[in-house]
Amino acid sequence: MVGILITAGPTREYLDDVRFLSNGSSGRMGSALAEAALADSHTVYLVLGPVELSPPALATVCSVTSALEMQAAAEHWFPQCDIVLAAAAVADFRPLVRQAGKPPRQNAAPSLQLVPNPDIIAGLAVRKGSRVMVGFALESAAASMAQAVARGREKLERKQLDLVVCNRSDAIGMQASEAVLLFADGRQVTLTMQNKSMTAAAIVRASVSLWQQKLRAL
Ligand code: C5P
Numbered sequence: 001m002v003g004i005l006i007t008a009g010p011t012r013e014y015l016d017d018v019r020f021l022s023n024g025s026s027g028r029m030g031s032a033l034a035e036a037a038l039a040d041s042h043t044v045y046l047v048l049g050p051v052e053l054s055p056p057a058l059a060t061v062c063s064v065t066s067a068l069e070m071q072a073a074a075e076h077w078f079p080q081c082d083i084v085l086a087a088a089a090v091a092d093f094r095p096l097v098r099q100a101g102k103p104p105r106q107n108a109a110p111s112l113q114l115v116p117n118p119d120i121i122a123g124l125a126v127r128k129g130s131r132v133m134v135g136f137a138l139e140s141a142a143a144s145m146a147q148a149v150a151r152g153r154e155k156l157e158r159k160q161l162d163l164v165v166c167n168r169s170d171a172i173g174m175q176a177s178e179a180v181l182l183f184a185d186g187r188q189v190t191l192t193m194q195n196k197s198m199t200a201a202a203i204v205r206a207s208v209s210l211w212q213q214k215l216r217a218l
Contacts (some may be wrong), residue, residue, distance in 0.1 A: 001041055003042070003045070003082050004033075004042050004082070004085060004207075005047070005078060005081040006030050006033050006045070006047070006086075007047045007048075007074055007086045007090075008034075008048050008049065008051070009027035009048050009088055009089070010051070010088070011064070011067040011090050011091045012091070013066055013067065013091045013093065013117070014098050015095045015098065017100065017102055018102045019102075021093070021094070025051075025089035027051035028053065029087045029136070029200065030048065030085075030087040031046075032196040032199070033087055033204060035197065036197065036200040036201040036204040038058045038059060040201075042204070044059040045059070045077040045080075046061045046062070047073040047077070048062070049064060049070060050063075062076075067090045067091055067094060067118065067120070068094075068118070070090065070120060071123070082131055082132065083207045084128075084131060084132070085134045085203065085204075088120070091117055092116065093114035093115060093116055094115060095113065096114065097113070121161070122158070125159055125161060126160060130211075131211075132207050132210045133160070133161045133162050133163075134164070134203065134207050136165045136167070137164050139151055139166065139167070139168050141168045145166075145168070148168055149180055151166075152164045152166035152182045162183070162207075162210050163181060163182065163203075163207060163210060166180045167179045167180070178191065178192060178193045179203075181206055189206070
C-alpha cells in the first residue's frame with residue numbers, strides 16, 4: 001500500500017474579509033486522482049482548496065483556503081507519503097496586506113501590492129528522497145501541444161519533478177481532457193481525450209510504477 005498526498009482545487013488569497021484572488025479550478029482532477037488511488041487500495045491524503053464537490057469519503061481530507069495553509073497541510077502529510085500528486089491550482093500571488101472587515105468601494109481604483117506565494121511542490125521536491133513527485137502543467141488553450149510540452153519539460157527540471165502531466169487550459173472544469181505525461185527519463189506518453197477518471201487512473205499507475213522502480217534501485 002502506497003501513501004499518496006494530493007493537492008487539489010484552487011486557493012483563495014483574501015484582500016479583506018470578503019474579496020479574494022482565485023481561479024476557476026474545480027478540484028475535479030484532484031478528486032479523480034484520489035478516487036483512482038483509493039480504488040487501487042492506496043492511502044490518500046487530500047489537501048483540498050475551496051471547491052463545490054464532495055471529496056471521496058475514504059480519503060483523509062484537509063480543507064484549506066490559502067496557499068500558505070495548503071503548504072502547511074502538505075508539509076504536515078509529506079513525511080508519511082511516497083508519492084505527491086500536485087494537482088492544485090495555487091494562486092501565484094497573495095496580497096501583501098489583508099485588510100480587516102469590508103472596506104467600502106472607493107471611486108479611485110486602489111493599488112494592490114502582491115507578494116509571491118511559495119511553490120509548494122518545488123519546496124517539497126528538494127527533500128523528496130525516494131518519493132515520486134508529480135506536477136501538473138496547465139498551459140494556455142492558445143498554445144500548441146508542442147509548446148505546452150516544452151514548458152512542461154522546463155517545469156519538470158526546474159522543480160525537480162519525476163513526472164509532469166501536461167494539458168491545456170480548455171481542460172479546466174471539463175469532464176474529459178487530453179494529457180501528455182512527461183517523464184524525467186525523457187519518455188513521453190500521450191493520453192488521448194478520455195474522461196478524467198481514466199486519465200487519473202493512468203497517472204496514479206504511472207506514479208506507483210515510478211515509485212516501485214525507485215525502490216528497486218535503492
Ligand atoms: O509553475 P506552475 O504553477 O505552472 O506549476 C504547476 C505545478 O506546480 C502544479 O503541479 C501545481 O500544483 C504546482 N504548484 C505548487 N505551488 C505553487 C504553484 C504551483 O505546488 N505555488
